[in-house]
Amino acid sequence: MRIDVVTVFPEYLAPLNLSLIGRAADRGLIDLAVHDLRTWTHDVHRTVDDSPAGGGAGMIMRPEPWGEAFDALVEPATPPHLLVPSPAGVRFDQSMARDLATQRHLMFACGRYEGIDQRVLDEARQTMTVTEVSLGDYVLFGGEVAVLAIVEAVTRLIPGVLGNAESLAEESHNDGLLEAPGYTKPAVWRDRPVPDVLLSGHHAKIARWRRDQALLRTAQFRPDMLAGLPDEALSKADRAV
Numbered sequence: 001m002r003i004d005v006v007t008v009f010p011e012y013l014a015p016l017n018l019s020l021i022g023r024a025a026d027r028g029l030i031d032l033a034v035h036d037l038r039t040w041t042h043d044v045h046r047t048v049d050d051s052p053a054g055g056g057a058g059m060i061m062r063p064e065p066w067g068e069a070f071d072a073l074v075e076p077a078t079p080p081h082l083l084v085p086s087p088a089g090v091r092f093d094q095s096m097a098r099d100l101a102t103q104r105h106l107m108f109a110c111g112r113y114e115g116i117d118q119r120v121l122d123e124a125r126q127t128m129t130v131t132e133v134s135l136g137d138y139v140l141f142g143g144e145v146a147v148l149a150i151v152e153a154v155t156r157l158i159p160g161v162l163g164n165a166e167s168l169a170e171e172s173h174n175d176g177l178l179e180a181p182g183y184t185k186p187a188v189w190r191d192r193p194v195p196d197v198l199l200s201g202h203h204a205k206i207a208r209w210r211r212d213q214a215l216l217r218t219a220q221f222r223p224d225m226l227a228g229l230p231d232e233a234l235s236k237a238d239r240a241v
């Protein structure tokens with residue numbers, strides 16, 4: 001997968017060169033490039049924003065640098081999926097992460113200030129799929145934080161990036177439920193024991209206990225997820241919890 005990020009704060013994306021994502025890039029599983037939007041400015045002040053048409057607070061990002069950036073980065077024969085973080089976007093979730101992880105080329109446009117001139121998105125829709133995407137119902141200074149989260153959620157699903165693919169199967173939101181609580185050694189810590197069933201070696205009982213805990217946790221913290229499950233997702237044993 002190729003991932004391009006266009007931002008006025010390229011250093012904000014430095015964490016993408018670390019840890020598992022950095023190693024995935026080194027191993028060629030992803031081809032990640034961060035670009036400074038000011039590359040495509042031509043004035044002495046390298047201006048990327050201007051006052052909003054019609055007045056109002058804040059600044060809007062000018063269309064010209066974005067248009068030139070996309071012209072430089074987009075191969076018309078294989079246009080990317082353009083993702084534009086925005087508080088006004090569709091909510092990002094694990095289902096979208098799974099879908100994005102199957103795509104060949106993602107490009108992220110990090111808006112700052114009060115957003116990007118709308119004509120940039122309108123123009124981009126002529127050649128690319130464009131999705132405004134939100135991390136949640138709160139407002140950030142810019143899209144960079146959202147890109148860090150989305151790139152991490154997507155790249156960890158790419159085959160080969162995570163050493164143990166099994167862990168993907170048991171994590172929260174993979175099966176529509178929150179994951180069960182986890183424990184490790186010591187068997188007792190500050191008078192708090194690991195649940196006996198986890199030390200029993202009885203795999204069927206352990207699996208049942210974990211499923212029960214996942215159902216209870218989901219009912220307590222995310223009843224909306226439970227309500228959204230299709231009937232066939234819950235077994236008879238699940239319904240007895």
Ligand SMILES: Nc1cc(-c2cccs2)n[nH]1
Nearest residue numbers: 086087135136140142143
């Ligand atoms: N979910 C979300 C996205 C954002 C921003 C993206 C770009 C500027 S502010 N805030 N909250």
